Every structure is written in C-alpha cells, then in structure tokens.
Amino acid sequence: MKHTIKLGALAIAAALACASASADIAAAAAPAAAKSIASSETAKKLGALANEYWDAEARFDPVMAGEAGDNRFADQIGMTISAAERAKQFALYRDYLKRLHEIAREQLSARDQTSYDILDYELKSALRFEAFPEHLLPLNQMDAMPVTLANYASGQGAQPLNTVRDYKAYLNRLQQLGPWIDLAIADMREGIKAGIVQPRAIMQSALPQFKQLVSKTPETNIFYTPVKNFPKSFSDADKRALAEAYRATIEKTLNPALARLATFVEKDYLPHCRASTGWSALPNGMNWYLARVQSQTTTDLTPEQIHQIGLKEVARIQGEYARIGPKMGYHGPASGLPAWVSQQARYKPFKTDKEVIAAYRKLDETLRQKLPALFSLRPKTPLDLRLEPELSRATASDHYTPPAADGTRPGVFWSVVNDAKEYGKPGMVTLFLHEGQPGHHFHIALMQEMNLPNFRKFGGNNAFTEGWALYAETLGTEMKLYDAPEDWFGHLNDEMLRAVRLVVDTGMHAKGWTREQSIKYMRETLGYPESVARSETERYMAWPGQALGYKIGALKIQALRAKAEKALGPKFSLPKFHEVVLDEGTLPLSLLEAKVDRWIAANK
Template sequence: MKQIFTLGTLAAACIIACAPAVADTATQPTASAGATSAASTSESRKLNKLADEYWDALARFDPVSAGESGDNRYADQIGMSIAPKNRAHQFALYRDYLKRLHTIRRDGLAQRDQTSYDILDYELTTALRFEPFPEHLLPLNQMDALPVTLANYSSGQQAQPLATVKDYRAYLNRLTQLGPWIDQAIANMREGMKTGVVQPKAVMVAALPQFKQLVAAKAEDSIYYTPVKNFPSGFSDADKKKLAAAYRSTIAGRLNPALKRLADFVEHDYLPACRTSTGWSALPHGMDWYLARVASQTTTDLQPEQIHQIGLKEVARIQGEYARIGPKMGYNGPASGLPTWVSEQAKYKPFKTEGEIIDVYRKLNAQLQTKLPALFSLRPKTPLDLRLEPELSRATASDHYTPPAADGSRPGVFWSVVNDPTEYGSTGMVTLFLHEGQPGHHFHIALMQELGLPDFRKFGGNNAFTEGWALYAETLGTEMGLYDKPEDWFGHLNDEMLRAVRLVVDTGMHAKGWTREQSIQYMRETLGYTEAAARNATERYMAWPAQALGYKIGALKIQELRARAEKELGPKFSLPKFHEIVLGEGTLPLALLEKKVDRWIAESK
C-alpha cells in the first residue's frame, strides 16, 4: 500500500499506536436492562462527540494524510503540523481528550462503543508517548516530503481531486501554503543541527535530487503547473484564463523561490551536518524513541531482540521452502541463491508493453471475482479499479493501493507501476495483487468506509493490522489454487521473505548497531537484490524506523488466531466467518483483535 501512515504528522495519533492494556469486553459487569439502556445512550453520546472532535482535530492538523485516507474535507489546506506551537497545541488536545474519555463509564457502553472507547484510549495514550521526541525536527526525507507529495498530486489521479474549478482552487491554495511550510521545515532542520537531531547523510543524499528536480526554470515548466496543461473540457475560457494566471503567479512568485531555498539549504548546509551513523538509537534518547516506534507499528509490547529473532526464524523457514521449490523451477543451487537465479531468467520477464502487464492483472481480478465468495461472506460494495501509475510519478513509486474517497468520487485503485515493461517480473504478480488489490487492502480499507464506523475508525488505523491483513491475504492464494505454478509460489515466498528480512535489518540497524552496509549485504544475500535495490530498501528503513515491522508481525498474529480457531472449533470452523470476525469492525490493535477472536471461539463452542 502507498505509504499513507506517516510518522511525525498524523503519526503522533492514530497512525502510530503502542499497546497499553486493553480491557476485555467479554468480562464487564452488567446492570438492569432499563438502566443499562439509558446509561448506554448517555455515555455513547459523550463518546461519539469526543471521537468526532478527535478525528476532526487530526484531519485539521494533517489534512494531507486525512485526504490520503479518504477524508477530503480540507483539500485546500496542508496544515502546519511541523510548527512547534501547533504541535504543542495538538498534544494539549490529546491530554484533554484522554481526560474526558476517562470520565465516560466504559461499562455503560454497548460492546461496539466499548471497542471505540478502547481504540481511542489506545491511540491517545500513544500520541502522548511521542510528545518527548522531536519528530518535527526531521520534517522530510527521501520517502516522505510534502513538496514531493503535492507534486505527485498534480496529475489529478491521486488523493487530491482535480476535476472541478473548486478542486483547482483548492490545490492552488495548497501551493500557496507550501512556501511557508518549506521555511518552517528549514527552521526546524536548523534547530535539529544544533541539537544533534539530524537525518543520516545517506538518506538526504537520496532526497536531494528530488528537491532539485522540483525547481523549474519558469512557472510553465514546473510540475505544479501540470493541472493547467490538463484542464477538463467543461471549464469555461474565463476560468481557464483566471486559473492559469493564478497558477503562474503563485509558482513563479512564491513556490519556486521556496523550493530553491530548500534545495540549496539541503545541499550546502544540511548535508554537511548530517550524521554518519545508521540507526535511530544514535539520536538523543534515540533508543527510547525507537522503542516507542516499535510499539506503535506492531501494536504489541514485543522488544526489538524478540522481533529480530522472529525474523531470523522466518528467514530460515522460507529458505527451507526455497530448497523445495527451486528444483521444480529448474534450479539446483543453494536455497539462498534462488532469488538471484530467478531474477536472471528471461522467461520470468515476458512482457514487451505495459498493456500486457495490466491485462494480466485484469484477468487475475476477473478470476478472483469467482473465487473470493467461497472465502468471504463480508465483501466491500465499492469497486476496485486497476490503473497504470501516471508517468509523472512512476520513477519514485511502486505498485500500490489508494483508498476510495468517502464521497464516492473515486473507487479503490490498484496502481501498477511500469517503468520498463521488459524488466517487469511475472513471478510476484499474483501475490502482489492479493496484497495491494483484493482481498488485501481493498477488502479491508474499502469495507471500513461501509461499516458505519466513527470517522476516527473509518479513516484511521494502525500499520500492524493494515499491512498484516494484506500480507495474510497473500496466503489465501494457496486455498484458491493461484500458486499451483512453482514460479507463482516462489513469488509469494519471495514476498514473505522480504517481510521477514525487514524484521532482521530494521531491528539490526536501529537497536543492535548494524551499519547501513551490513543491512545492504544481508538483503543481497537473502533476497538476491542488486546493490542499488538493497541500498534503496535499507535507506527506506533508515528513514522510517519500525514502519516495516508491522507487516510480518500483523500477519503472523492473524495466522496464529486462525490456527487457534481451527483447532478449537474443529468442524464448526468457518473460514468466511473467521474473515468476517477479523474485518467486521475495521482496524483493531492486535490485542483487541485477539480478544475478539477468542470471544467468537468461546461463543461458537
């Protein structure tokens, strides 16, 4: 999935959440029916009012991330979440919300509202855990920079709608705010230079070319001017003329100079001050900071060493599968060499055009329409569209999913990124589509918008459930007979291997003293990556500490819960019902998910 769960913006709240104790909704005291009903109504009103305030505060604080999640109410704003005073105000709100939440009688709520109470308690507790750490002093990197995000929006095919005159004005309004945001980012980074809170040099070396490319010789050459070159046919000549003039004026007079200031600052001031260390633990209070991130991204209390060992165990298991499947593909070397061998085989790169690639995905999608009803009784009504990534953003994107808009203006979209069709590998296409398309992200995220959940649950979430579900969804290809070809099964194993390796290298770099070079070498040995691919992946994990841990930890928990239910229920076990239990209330912290599944098992017995 495209990275919408950013660290340092919405991150201080629902996106990055640790795992405080979660009350068990199955063991609450009961009251008489009449009293319970009255209390439930009163307490529920207070809870839902608080929950709505909370989400609205989040969406105003970081409107761009809210839009990525489907809430486009503030599409004309970028927010200034990196400003110290705004950040302080947001944490003050969290403290107030948490205090108010604890005045609500949890045992006076219906079970569905108890779940909302628990999630809200969980998210606010997490937000406040991050208050001591100066996330705002690291406002951008090669993976996540607001100027780049808004540049990619200029195509009109991403989360920023560009279909009406109002949409064009909203995007223009964001562009006028980008200059002040850049100046705040530079001020923050200067403060970080004084306090030792700076990015690793390798991260900013990778980011600098992006910032330089955003600086245009004249307004008409700017990527932000792209909407003017693609006016919808229904726009009047007067609107076109007025908008074109406004875009030219804003880009030339405000935005382009700010982008030049950013590129020059990064190149001449910031890069020389960047650190040569690799891991987050090298920062002031960095280990505590990393531990908070680990808890938030996995929604568990697992420690880095435990996660590291889980990763090593999974790597060994998957290499055992490589040894079994390799000979079926014509490979008889050591198991660890299988990925490299596959990457060198021309037969696994059969495409000549991008159209041939998207056609394979369309056929797979049609095949899934006939197979998924046997596995799912609960499915989203919102359609899934399949599109090729626009040329504008192909160089920096990877295949991903974007959620539907809450107002129905866009469907869920699986984006296939094709830069060179002849280099596009076929072995991973099935497992990729199950993850990014359906039943992975689409079944979870599109469904969340149809369940009648409070906005903070409809649009929010956590990484462990979101990516854990999508990685678990890949395993369902076995039941649907989609991995019968050895090369497709290898593709799935290779995808699992990547997620296992992430557990090893992320904790290795940020908690165990691994260098960037150690991570690159380990990824080359286990994944068969080229030097460039291993370097790019390593630098992603350097810039986003712990983000890559959620996938495997979440998937392993869902697999563990399914195995438990199958064992406990025997012939009573229903896979569609299990999936309904997992998906039926949207995103949950893993502790809450486990309690929900255990309650279902007990009731089913």
C-alpha cells in the first residue's frame, strides 16, 4: 500500500512537472507561433504586391511579356508610347513603392527578402525615367512594333501560331497596329517640336524596313503569311473565315497605316532628324543617359569610369592578340589581327545557311556531353536551333528567345546568316556559348522552371542577363573548346567587341564622339568592314547604355568567382558556384555580390 502510494506520488509529481514544462513550452511557443503567422501574412502581402506589379507590367507592354515567355496577353500590343498610359504606369510605380515600404522586410524569409530588394530596386529604377519623354522616340532601326509583329508572322517567333485561338490573337494585334502607328506618328511630330528626335543616320537605316512592310496586295503582304501556313488541323470554315479577316484587316487598315508611316518618316521626319550622335545632345540628355547607364549596369559607375574600364580591357585583349596571332600565321601588329583573320578564306568554310546551322547543331551535341561536369543545375526545357527569318536578317544579330512558360515553345538560338560564304567559323563556339547554352538558355530557361514570383521569372536586368552569357563564353576554356587558335581568337574577338562597346557607347553619349569616330575606332580595333562597324555603331546610337551591361556584368561574375576560389581554396566547387549564381534567377549585381559573400562565409 505504501509502495503504491509512493508510486502514485511520483506519478503526480512527474505529471505536475510535465504540466509545468508544457506550460513553459506553450508560453515560449506562443510568441513564435504569432511570429510565424505574422511572417506568413507579410509574405502573402509581398506576393500579392509582386503579382500585381508584374500583371501591370505585362498589360502595359504585352509584347515584352510575350518575348519573356508570358503569353497571357498575346492578343494585345499595348500603348506604351501613349503619354496617358505612361502617366498611369508611373502612378502605379509610386503606389507600389509606397505599399512595398509598408511591408516589414525583417519578417520575411531570406528568399522573400531578395524579392523585396529586387522589387524595391526595379521600382526606383523605373521611376527615374518619368522625367524623360521616351514615348517621343517610339521607333528606330533596332526596335519598331511593326517590324516586331512582322517577325512573328512566320509563327516561329515569340508569338505562337498553332491554333485558331492563336490566329485570332495575332489578328487582334494586327488590328491594333494601325492605331499604334498613328500614335507613333503623332508622338514623332511632337518630338520634332520639342527637339527630341532620332539621329538621321539610324532613321535612314530604319526606313527600308518600313517600306518593305508595304505591299501592293493583301496577299503579298508579310502579315498575310499565317494564312499561307494554316495547320492541317484547321477546318475549311475556320480557314475561310480567318483568310477573309486577315485580308480585310491588311487591305483596309494595316497596309494604309504602314504606307503612312513610311511616307511620314521619309518626307517629314528625316528632314527634322538631328545630325548629332549622342543622347547628351537631347534636352536633359546627359541625365537621361545617366539613368540608362544605371539601369543597364545596375551600378553607380560613371560613364567616365566605364570608358576607362573599356580602354583597359581593349589593351589586355590586344596583348592576347599578340600571343595568339603567330600561332595562326599572322606576324603583324596586334591591332591588325582581326582584319587579317576576316580576309582568310580558310576561316569561311560554308556554302549554304544549312551548313552553318548544322555546324551549330554538332557543337550543341558536344556541349550536352561536357556541361554536366560544370553544372549541377541545368534547365529541363529544350533548346532549339533555327535560322533567322529573312525580313530581319539584314539588321539582326544572332540571338536567343526564351521558352514560353506554358510549354508552347522551347528556348531558341537564332542564327543570322545573310551570306553563308562570308560566315566566319572562328566566332561560332563563343557565340553559341553566349546565346545558346550555357549562356542565355541556362539562365533564362532555369528562371521559368523555378518557383519565383512572375516579375522575377519574366523580368530581370541587362547586367546579370548579358553578364552571365558573356561569362559563359569563358567556360569554353574549361571545356577545351578553344584549343584551336582560331577558336580562341573568336572568343577574344567577342570579348574585344564587348570591351569596345564600353568605349564607344560612353564616347558617343557622354564624351561627344561622333558616329564617324565610333565607326573608325571599331574598324581599327575590331577589323570590321565599314558596313558592320556602321550597323554596330548605329545600334548603340539607338539603344544608349544597353551595350554596357555585358562587360560590366561579366567582369563582376569573374571577380566573384576569383574571390570565392581564393577564399575557399580546395573547398571551392565550380558547379556549386554556378548554382549559387543561377539558383535565384536574375539579381542586380550588388545583390549577387552579397549572395556570393554569404556563400563564401558559410563554407569557409
């Protein structure tokens, strides 16, 4: 009995102790639970705001969204060139920024804090452009809505043309293109009055494109191409209805609008275009250019600092030219190597564009074997290789288009072959590493496969996007793809182009360089024929600052890799470094640096 009582007392004591401990745990857990709930609610607020922001962006510029892989608004072109639309958008940016700053960042997870910081950066960067009337410069030889939509007519671009619904969506865009053109003409007339006009040279290059879009009959118009390529699955009734709708749209509204545009540019706009070259020649142009530099590099580097970086890189690469030239049979001055290579028939082995694309496909097969050793993180989405459509070949460069998030198209590497017999082999390896894999495809296709907010999945910045692709070119060394001297030269020559861009872009837009100075510098440094140096120069004239992101971004990634290799020594893993750089999608360079620093600290 006593024994039983004793056991019972112990049990009661134990129970009391457990009850006390449970109470302590519950007391401690209550704030933690409350904190978790608060954190969850804060994350929901951020997620809702982020989605609202991207939806507004996609509706404002649905063509941009489609190019990035979001095809929800494939039946709209947007009126980004409308002053009223721009005002609405900037008002939204201010509201979003205010609401963002009301969210308690410290209550968010590390990943959500990154989204917070990127959204904060993007909104502030976008608001910098409110002071500059970009809508008064609605088109140029590199970027014009009529040409963009014409390139979609084949059904191979960013606009899918596989179903009746797709055909109706594209038709709806064509029906909006006439009003867009009339608004663009009105904007350019206002730009003439305000002294905000394009340089004459780039509009002279754009004019033939616009003239080419005008046709004598609807059936010979490029926008009628979809009717000639109906999928076999379409019913006869759908074919008849769509053919008539396309024909009527082209005849009654689109072709007349295209003719008005070509006539206006030739007769009214070109005579008022400016003879000056750089953006700083425009009203408030230097501040405008500075905003573009900041946006494109995600840094606070000044044009002068960037110019000096460019000159330093040009000198370094010319030192490499001096080393590699004799191995190729060249013994002249280093600066003359590119021109010499361009004149060697043995480096132009192709006769047809099919031979060019076949060479890229063979390279792609080689990379599929080599890349797993360098990357633990790789996209599941396939990469396709295609030739650039004829309309845009004259002004396009080899490029990549992202896959559609809904799986309707893969990532695509587009090869631009104007004359196969003049297509140089030395630059092919480095080009494909940049535009194909592991360059743009590994970055952009991976982003779409991650659980990221839409504004991060489809958005981004130029410094990371192009910086990663240029860094990817350097990986040809690890994979022994540059063992042939001409292939190493091809890589160096691409690097030289990106270094020269730093010099000529800042030279033209901040230092008073003329178009002719840039052409001369590019010919002397890159060995380009006059026509190529001219088209490259005019690209930088049309897109101030865009060319700066490549080298600035690549140099940062290379510096971060060197820093990690030095700090971690034998613990450094190249596949892991690549995973750290890529596994959260696009970041402003300052956020990327902070992320790599955290990784180094955690593994040191």
